[in-house]
Amino acid sequence: MHLRSTYRGRFAPTPSGPLHLGSLVAALGSFLDARASQGTWLVRIEDIDPPRCPAGAADTILHQLEAFGLLWDGNVTWQHTRDDAYEKALEQLKAAGLAYPCSCSRKQWRDYPTYPGWCRNGVCEPEKPVAWRLRSDLGERPIHWEDRLFGPQTFDPVELGDVVLKRKDGLWAYQLAMVVDDAAQGITDVVRGIDLLDNTPWQRQLQRALGCPEPRYLHLPLIVTPEGQKLSKQNFAPPLADDAVTIRRQLFWALQALDQAPPLELAQATPAEQLAWGIEHWSVSRMAATAQRAAP
Template identity: 75%
Template sequence: MMSSTSYRGRFAPTPSGPLHFGSLVAALGSYLDARAAGGRWLVRIEDIDPPRCPQGADATILRQLERFGLQWDETLCWQHNRHDAYQQALDQLIDQRLAYPCSCSRKQWQSHAIYPGWCRDGLREPGKPVAWRLRSDLAKRPIVWQDRLFGAQQFDPVALGDVVLKRKDGLWAYQLAVVVDDAEQGITDVVRGLDLLDNTPWQRQLQSALKLPEPRYLHLPLVVTPDGQKLSKQNLAPALAEDEDGMRRQLFQALQALDQAPPAALATEPPASQLHWAVANWAIERLSPTEHRRSP
């Protein structure tokens, strides 16, 4: 077990809508892992894409977390305030010739599985708006790490392609922002959904290039709909319950989705009691490395 001074975890939602059951499972997993280690648990609002973030969604998310008893430590981090830090990181990559401007549109390379790197050695269409991409061909190969649930991971960065770091519209892309923010906040452990596992190679590449610490990773099984789709805001997953009975039931179901085998009597207990039990009994050894959990 890590000491209270060394473990730092986080939950980093995009405020594109209220939290749903899948979000609760991810938040709860990261919260329990931090609290069971005697560590700190932070919340970061990943609002770098304003068109996806309706007004008031961030406040709704924070209220939901508080109502479920998931109280964070330290000051909230808002990505919309972090432009200068992201630009500094991009400038470092440009200086190392690991990032390059790209004028290509998605339509131009849609017949390719990944972007083929046409602008690596110069813009194909000078004068057009540009995105900034990360060169995958200059990364150390392969990229390897040990996931705490899914074990040894190995990816060829070239097979993943040159990910966008800054979009043509000037907005920052997730991969760069999350790496810079995790380092700034001293995050030691990233606990998140399995859908982000294949993002990790780009993040490891960026951590290496920017000489930043590499957190440990624990990717949690995804909650899916009855037809096997990821439970998400995009497929209109319902918001978390607001009534007391519904909240107790959903928190208990989230513990079940995390394979923690809570005793049946816990289902009628308030969130504080459920969380007290869950922190004391948290064991990732119980987690089954299967990819999906059915939504209740």
């Protein structure tokens, strides 16, 4: 067990539907990593995209976390209340010449692997609504960091394109909101699925540009279907169980998916007992650095 008394982690779901087994593995990994470090574990609801967030979904997620024993510290943070903080950060990026307005539609650059930066030196169609993008060519590059499971990582953000910070419809995009909120909450460790690993270079650029601390990163394997598809709300992954027997079974399976090798008798234990075992025995070094785990 490694002890970092200043450890602050978080689980930050988008409330587009109930949690599923893939979500459970991400939440459990984040929770165990924080608790094994005697740290703080926060929950943030990333509800900045109302069209994707049906009524009641956030409450369902919070109830699911409670049912599985994943109890958080402090109050839940809701991104829809954070507009002023995001606007302040965007203005800082504009002042530094690192954000620019863009009128281009995805259809216009569909033949390119990433957005080609056509509006970097002036909006192509000033009469149209604009999004705000990050000047990935002017930020720190290349980006290097050490992932706690997958090891040394190097990306040039220019190869990933100029990510959107604020959409044409006025809604905030994920990258800026996440960086601003992680800094505001003092997050020291980000534990999440490996599907977000290639978002890290943009986030590191934003952290440097905004003067935010840079957390450690631990990217976890994804849970996939027999066809190799990531379990997700978009492809109708079944929600987590709500009966006591299946909750125990699913939590035990999530410990196995994280390569923690729980003893078989633990499968019948309560969530509190399973989590206590998981905290005591949590080991990142036990995990195989492979990108996928098959769903049961």
